[in-house]
Amino acid sequence: MTEQIPLQKKVLSENDRLAAEIRGRLDAHKVLALNLVSSPGSGKTSLLERTLAELGSKLNIAVVAGDVQTENDANRISRAGGTVVKPIITNGKCHLDARMVLDVLGDIDFAATNLLVIENVGNLVCPSSYDLGEDMKVVLISTTEGDDKPLKYPGMFRRSSAMVVNKIDLLGLSDFELARVKENALQINGTLIIHELSCRTGQGLDRWYAWLSDMMAAKKSGKLVQHVDSR
């Protein structure tokens, strides 16, 4: 005797429930939340350091810094002027999940926060399955990687709302081509916002700050448009 029991249950339904709880808290105070994802070393922490140095005195920016083993990134971000910096050490886990993020958000006063940035673990596969309650994923890629990365990691590039091409100061040193990485990314995700910048020289950062301000303003006025397949 066998019996088939229909379940139609999402494997990550518990994560989704917790992510919705995070989203609810952020939305109540209209706080924009970004989930920064990339391969190890593309420049997530560097972009945060730059952003905090530029905007940290004018805005209250909370940062959740995920790291597999150390608090090094959290320390760098604190030195750069993060208003609230919450480290998460995943102890070898390859991604952040909503439980981990919710646990450290506890005492953040969102009424006094303008922006929440979550630096995910350096990995372009695993974090893509875990909704953290963010408004958008921002995927970084650096010019020292292959320009076919979007094609190799379509899931992450599809779910991202914006792509930052970092380390453009190093263009020309390898066969990485800006035009090709953009074309590959747009094939996966035709409405992706693209930034080209260098956290070393500062080139392109003005446009990044302006875009961030636009997104924060859109969130405040309730006009932020969700990217189609962001989850």
Added chain:
Amino acid sequence: MHELSIAQSIVDTVLAVAAERPGSSVATIHLKIGALSDIARDALEFGFEAITRGTELEETLLEIEIVPIIACCERCHTEFEIHEYSFQCPDCGSRDVAMTQGAELDIDSITLTDPGPTPICNRESTHTHD
């Protein structure tokens, strides 16, 4: 390698359902996994095998259906299957398209094997020995 965490979530969910049917065992778990779910099938199967070894799910089969990616054009509303991750409308060429399936990571159903009605004669024989 988040497939191990995924396998653990699957096991937890299935055991909770099976616990409501004492005496039955889980023969098969039917999963639906989207082609864009970022789950590696081999790693999931391997992870499931590893964490169920020596448990009541040791004999349980994982049946995985890969769900193809289907998208709908936001401009002309054509529905089409995505091949080789090219997210572009074949009719009007627009790249403003939305996925309608292909991101699933679902437990669709489970098949339970029932050992049959409890053998009443055994119980009666115990009584006679009392």
